Amino acid sequence: MIVILAADTAIPLPRCAGGSNIAMQFRARSLEANAWDEDTAMKVLKTIGIVGGGALAAFAAVKVLRSPRCKRRLAELYNRTSVAIDQGVGWPSLPVPLALGVLAGVRNTLRETNLVDTNTPGAATGTPPAYPNVVTARTPDGTFNDLKCPFMGSAGTRFGRNVPLNETWQEKQPDLMTPSPRVVSLELMTRNEFTPATTLNLLAAAWLQFQIRDWFSHGKSIKEDSWQVPLAPNDTWHENPMRILRTAPDPTRTAADDGTPLTYINTETPWWDGSQLYGSTADYQAKVRTGVDGKIFIGKDHLVHPDPNALVQVQSFALVGWWVGLELFYTLFTLEHNAICDRLKQEYPEWGDNDLFEHARLINGAIIAKIHTVEWTTAILGHPVLQIAMRANWWGLAGERIKNLFGRLSGSELVSGILGSETDHFGVPYSLTEEFVAVYRMHPLIPDDITFWSRETGEVLQKLNFQQIAGNDAQNICDNIRIEDLFYSFGLMNPGAVVLHNYPKTLQRFERPDGILMDLAAHDIMRCRELGVPRYTRFRELLHLRPVTTFEELTDNPEWREEIRRVYNNDIDTVDLIVGLFAEKPPKGFGFSDTAFRIFVLMASRRLNSDRFFTTDFTEDVYSKVGMDWIADSTLSTVLLRHFPSLAPALNGVNNTFAPWKAKGAQG
Numbered sequence: 001m002i003v004i005l006a007a008d009t010a011i012p013l014p015r016c017a018g019g020s021n022i023a024m025q026f027r028a029r030s031l032e033a034n035a036w037d038e039d040t041a042m043k044v045l046k047t048i049g050i051v052g053g054g055a056l057a058a059f060a061a062v063k064v065l066r067s068p069r070c071k072r073r074l075a076e077l078y079n080r081t082s083v084a085i086d087q088g089v090g091w092p093s094l095p096v097p098l099a100l101g102v103l104a105g106v107r108n109t110l111r112e113t114n115l116v117d118t119n120t121p122g123a124a125t126g127t128p129p130a131y132p133n134v135v136t137a138r139t140p141d142g143t144f145n146d147l148k149c150p151f152m153g154s155a156g157t158r159f160g161r162n163v164p165l166n167e168t169w170q171e172k173q174p175d176l177m178t179p180s181p182r183v184v185s186l187e188l189m190t191r192n193e194f195t196p197a198t199t200l201n202l203l204a205a206a207w208l209q210f211q212i213r214d215w216f217s218h219g220k221s222i223k224e225d226s227w228q229v230p231l232a233p234n235d236t237w238h239e240n241p242m243r244i245l246r247t248a249p250d251p252t253r254t255a256a257d258d259g260t261p262l263t264y265i266n267t268e269t270p271w272w273d274g275s276q277l278y279g280s281t282a283d284y285q286a287k288v289r290t291g292v293d294g295k296i297f298i299g300k301d302h303l304v305h306p307d308p309n310a311l312v313q314v315q316s317f318a319l320v321g322w323w324v325g326l327e328l329f330y331t332l333f334t335l336e337h338n339a340i341c342d343r344l345k346q347e348y349p350e351w352g353d354n355d356l357f358e359h360a361r362l363i364n365g366a367i368i369a370k371i372h373t374v375e376w377t378t379a380i381l382g383h384p385v386l387q388i389a390m391r392a393n394w395w396g397l398a399g400e401r402i403k404n405l406f407g408r409l410s411g412s413e414l415v416s417g418i419l420g421s422e423t424d425h426f427g428v429p430y431s432l433t434e435e436f437v438a439v440y441r442m443h444p445l446i447p448d449d450i451t452f453w454s455r456e457t458g459e460v461l462q463k464l465n466f467q468q469i470a471g472n473d474a475q476n477i478c479d480n481i482r483i484e485d486l487f488y489s490f491g492l493m494n495p496g497a498v499v500l501h502n503y504p505k506t507l508q509r510f511e512r513p514d515g516i517l518m519d520l521a522a523h524d525i526m527r528c529r530e531l532g533v534p535r536y537t538r539f540r541e542l543l544h545l546r547p548v549t550t551f552e553e554l555t556d557n558p559e560w561r562e563e564i565r566r567v568y569n570n571d572i573d574t575v576d577l578i579v580g581l582f583a584e585k586p587p588k589g590f591g592f593s594d595t596a597f598r599i600f601v602l603m604a605s606r607r608l609n610s611d612r613f614f615t616t617d618f619t620e621d622v623y624s625k626v627g628m629d630w631i632a633d634s635t636l637s638t639v640l641l642r643h644f645p646s647l648a649p650a651l652n653g654v655n656n657t658f659a660p661w662k663a664k665g666a667q668g
């Protein structure tokens with residue numbers, strides 16, 4: 001039986017985060033009649049092809065039918081058919097136009113059924129902080145992005161969910177420790193030999209972590225009452241049981257939350273607003289600003305220096321998780337911010353420090369969002385469908401040239417892109433979600449062995465292990481090796497593939513800057529159970545994916561299959577989400593699983609759709625003419641070359657800056 005969350009069953013009602021709330025309905029309808037097998041799906045496919053010339057045409061037909069009821073029914077049919085086709089044959093095996101149409105239908109379904117609010121119904125809103133300009137500038141803590149719901153998406157609000165609330169209970173003993181997270185780490189994650197992701201360079205890994213630090217953090221774990229993981233007698237870990245610190249509790253819970261699953265706080269602003277650079281509090285922002293010409297601080301050596309006291313994840317500059325890769329991107333976009341300020345000051349000499357800062361922040365943030373959407377994503381999801389779909393998110397199917405020449409042709413995000421369209425929260429206040437965090441635990445991207453080369457001579461400068469370029473040591477590396485050589489070396493190295501048996505050894509036994517030892521792989525497993533993220537088979541079902549009922553369906557790797565079967569005592573439904581994600585065979589060209597991709601399909605566009613500064617306020621009035629031109633002209637390689645022109649030979653002829661660069665010897 002296939003469970004479909006039908007389009008008409010979950011129409012979330014609009015509400016305001018932390019304000020007067022209307023409880024959200026999340027009802028799944030089981031459509032037993034829809035036991036789509038491959039044959040049926042192919043027939044439907046053929047029918048759609050004949051009748052409408054493809055799913056896109058079917059969608060267009062829906063648009064022309066006037067009656068709202070008829071429109072709604074057709075939209076439902078379209079969405080359900082898309083999900084059914086996807087479950088039957090899978091979108092990757094369809095011709096590109098059909099795959100695009102099916103993914104659009106899948107996304108509609110996800111928007112209707114998989115955005116779940118976790119705020120307390122009826123909770124008091126409180127008074128938002130006062131900022132001098134909330135209309136045309138991003139505030140430090142992300143308040144007032146939605147002027148009617150000022151707290152929505154601000155730092156200190158709750159993570160949302162992509163599955164129904166009743167599926168998000170924290171696991172209880174003995175399930176919580178079964179199988180032991182440490183056993184999962186050792187037996188399924190241990191990297192014996194490095195498996196590289198050969199289509200990517202190491203900047204792709206550093207970039208993702210740089211993004212994550214903008215989007216979310218669970219804050220500093222608490223030291224009391226830690227989780228105790230009993231270890232096998234032959235385990236070499238320094239303590240038994242192994243301690244895993246608990247996630248900080250949500251201080252905003254009230255009696256009204258009793259009897260509901262636990263909730264957690266995102267200490268960062270979930271908006272795509274560059275908060276990894278600018279911080280998520282007014283205090284932090286004040287510390288990074290120089291107070292002159294809108295600029296932000298950079299060291300005399302032209303490097304960003306993380307605050308050595310920030311040994312926690314509460315602040316973006318936290319040293320936990322800090323390494324050379326982060327230092328490169330923090331430095332690059334600090335330089336970019338200051339370069340934008342210079343250009344703005346030249347064009348608008350009457351602007352003061354605040355005007356310059358606020359505009360530069362908006363522009364810098366939009367460049368980062370653009371690079372992620374049209375460059376990083378198309379590199380890590382190297383499938384023809386994604387090359388079109390991601391560019392369409394930014395410019396629409398009409399394309400970059402048309403959008404730049406004529407602006408929007410239509411209100412439709414499909415035709416003219418999400419940028420500049422109407423803001424849309426899809427009926428649920430904006431937040432990022434626990435499921436989103438879980439699928440981005442992509443630590444296998446990190447290699448254990450690092451080589452730095454000179455871009456001028458091609459000679460090896462240093463060979464190190466990962467721990468030697470992380471934490472406090474990152475600064476030493478950056479002091480001793482020129483940043484151009486570091487970028488060049490990152491451009492040549494591959495990240496790890498996001499698969500089983502590829503977890504960096506250095507992170508499996510990772511010493512935090514404060515001396516605490518962690519097995520991060522065991523943490524990744526434990527966190528999902530603690531935070532009530534469903535296990536793999538249930539997760540797929542709730543995201544409308546074809547159910548996986550056997551180990552054979554889970555992975556085509558016979559060795560992994562038997563290992564997983566053994567660790568999970570032959571019970572497929574207990575396989576942890578992350579194990580399933582890493583075991584699955586991804587679509588051709590994909591750097592991560594199709595299951596993780598569902599969260600991506602839903603949330604990548606939502607980060608843009610919900611944000612006033614990417615939708616209704618993505619205008620010259622708000623960004624300035626100079627700003628809009630700067631964004632249109634910027635790519636990662638133009639940003640890199642603006643600040644480090646000597647990288648040009650290594651980038652010459654490279655189509656995507658996140659793909660491997662040209663080594664000295666190969667530069668013509």
Ligand code: HEM
Nearest residue numbers: 205208209216217218321322437440441442445470523527
């Ligand atoms: C490929 C780049 C990386 C990605 C995509 C990534 C992703 C993540 C994610 C999604 C989380 C969960 C954050 C939260 O719950 O708020 C996390 C936590 C963490 N990451 Fe990474 N990370 C990356 C690199 C690193 C590196 C290089 C380090 C260490 C130098 C690191 C250390 C940690 C630590 C210590 C945690 C907290 C674990 C916990 O208590 O749950 N990460 N990471």
